[in-house]
Amino acid sequence: MSRGVRSRRVRQAVSALVVACVLVATGCSEANRPAAPTSTASPSAAAPPTAEGLAPRPLATDPARLADDLATDERTLRDPATPDAVLSAAAHRQQAAYRLLGRHPEWDAIARPRIPPDLLAVYDHNIDARRQLAAMARPRATLPAWRIVAPRPADELMGYYREAEAAFGVSWNVLAAINFVETAFGRVAGVSTAGAQGPMQFMPSTFAAYGAGGDILAPRDAIMAAGRYLSANGFARDRDHALYRYNNSLQYVRAINDYAAVLAADPAGLRGYHRWGVYVNTTAGDVLLPDDYAATAPIPVEDYLARVTKASSAVRLSPTSAAILDSALTVARDTSGANPAERSERLSRQFLGTPYGADTLVGSATVPEQLVAELERVDCFTLADYVEALKRSTSRDQFVNALIRVRYKDNAVGFATRKHFFTDWAAAAPAIATDITATLSPDAVEVTKHLNRKDAGGVYLPGLPVVSRTVAYLPSAAVDDDVVKQLRTGDYVGAYAEDGGLDVTHVGIYVAGPNGPVLRNASSLKANEKVVDSPLSDYLRTVPGIVVLRPVQ
Structure with a gap:
């Protein structure tokens, strides 16, 4: 089943009880922005936009626009004249874009042809690295006991990488890639589930052997220890073997090589990576940890999202729908300890008699997506959306956050990320x-x-x-x-x-x-x-x- 705008019957024999929820896209063009081009021609290699033109631009959710914007951001990050604030905005979009594109291989045929030839190798390495790292970890139900801290300046870190390269013959870009993957250049201050510590994530026993008496938490000492360790494990003879000894995963080795290749081709790539934030892949989707995040014990992700996210202002909710929602949330709170079958029955029962209404969702390839919660009238799929969101909620904010996770992929409200087909609920991660x-x-x-x-x-x-x-x-x-x-x-x-x-x-x-x-x-x-x-x-x-x-x- 697809859902988007207008219902129509597909099969005449389906009568009596079958409501056709098959949808055909309609809608007009955006007033202030042209529709995404349908050709696969790459965008021109225009000069990066000014600070006024770039900084406010939000992340696109349409794969064509996402690729076009990503190409612009890649050029911006490599332009030495780009102001620092614009660099940060471009880097944050760059990171989010690669995460989004990495999760959607079905978008490759749309996005990849739009990347200019001179950026294609960068794009391919970043997408592959993202997919390799994603395959290594399962979504977690808790956020980790970490602190997010400011990393040392990129120029300072570059000095340490070069020093280790000169001393041990380990390429600076490989050391940078490890520092990047392990802790986002030291942004993550905390101990891994295995007990690894510091910006290069050493086990204390390993650091004792290779740290030359240094401090496992100090960036220079940790980077030098990584150089010693990789050299001792035959980096000069077999780089992949040495990297595998660092982290016993072929996917890890491939991701490190991908990022290292980007940096080797253009060290300016470090300007973007160094500004990337810390995302955690959770059962509720990607969660970006803020710069002031600090936890001394793991936090259930649902509790964290309910506490820090004020989402109700982002939803289109009429006064009548709000009253219906508040009534349903009372039932959700009353049944919070009931078994799943009873909760589903009680919550869905609240909608019995609700008028049927098609075309309540807003968005298409040319019309900006809006987050809609119209509980006054429902169709077959929005009914399911609202019941599933209510099962995860006790407040309006929780309901809105849950509705986003139920209705959209990647927690991204967009036409391209909407779960248009019934089986998307099982196919998209995290599964509904x-x-x-x-x-x-x-x-x-x-x-x-x-x-x-x-x-x-x-x-x-x-x-x-x-x-x-x-x-x-x-x-x-x-x-x-x-x-x-x-x-x-x-x-x-x-x-x-x-x-x-x-x-x-x-x-x-x-x-x-x-x-x-x-x-x-x-x-x-x-x-x-x-x-x-x-x-x-x-x-x-x-x-x-x-x-x-x-x-x-």
Whole structure:
């Protein structure tokens, strides 16, 4: 199922209970900014913009604009005339852009051709490094017991790298890459989960052997120790082997080599890296630790976000929707200790009778995305959005933060990052739900879909890439009593789409009702035009099959 602007029925045979949540993009161009070009030609190598033109520019979420802006920022960071404040703004966008692009290989075909040839190697190394490092770590549920401190000036660090290179034959750029990856040039002050310490993250026993009596926390002593260690492990003969001894991961070795290659090609690249912040990959998505972050013990990420993020001002919320939200949050607080099935049923029950409403979300390839919470009327997917966000909330701010995580990838409100397809909830990290379809019956069928590409030609949502994904569905005829017994209240049931460009055409919430199982769903039928409970057996007779996602909480 895709969602974006206007609903239409895709399959005439899907009647009675199936509300078509398939969407076709519409909308007008932005008033103050031209639409992103559709060609794959690289932008021209224009001079970097002035401070007035660059500093206020926010990070794009559209892959084409993201690539164009990234190219501008790369040039800005390499221009010796760029003011310091502009350098910092460009570096922060550069880092966020590489993290965002690194998480979306499906955007490669859009973004990479837009990078100018002279920046392509830099781009490729940064993207590869990001993906290698991301593959090394699982999202964490807590933020670490760290302090974020100002790193030593880049020129000072460069002196230490050069000194170690002269003494031990270890390339300065490799030492810089290690310092960068390990602690963001010393920004991270804290002990790793393994017990490593200092700006080069040495185990105390290893530093005792290679630190020459220095201070494990002192940048110069730590960098010199890294030079000794790598030299002793045969850096001159086999650089990769020495790096592997430093951190036993081939992905780590590849990432270090990527960043080192960027610095070797142009030492000015250090100007950007040195300004990068500290992100933590969490179960709630990327969290950027502020410069004054300090924790003496791990902090649950949800608690941290609830405490520091004031997000309610960023959402479009009418007074009526706000009143509905406050009422639902009372239920969320009252059921905070209940089991997941009871919470889902109680929270979704608040929407029974809510009028059906399409086109409530705002955004397209040419219209800026807005964060919308319109609880006065819902369609099949926004109903699911709001229930899932409420399950993670006890306050308005928590609800808004949770809605962003449920509806968008990477905590980034944007048309390109919106989870347009039902199975995005399971495919995008961190997952909102787990696809359990194939586990329900041996009769489940797997189909390769090219999401967003219409079988009849063209795309459903212009400006978005086509994503290949294997989708499992269970034919309706195979949904017998044994299957139904495995379903739980709160599971999301989608109507399988026969068109290869969609995963499902409608979504509802499974509820084990007192009179038998029902699908709680937003129905656009004239007889309903509201959220209703439809008998599951009736629903199954109108659809070719189902896709079932089980929420993770």
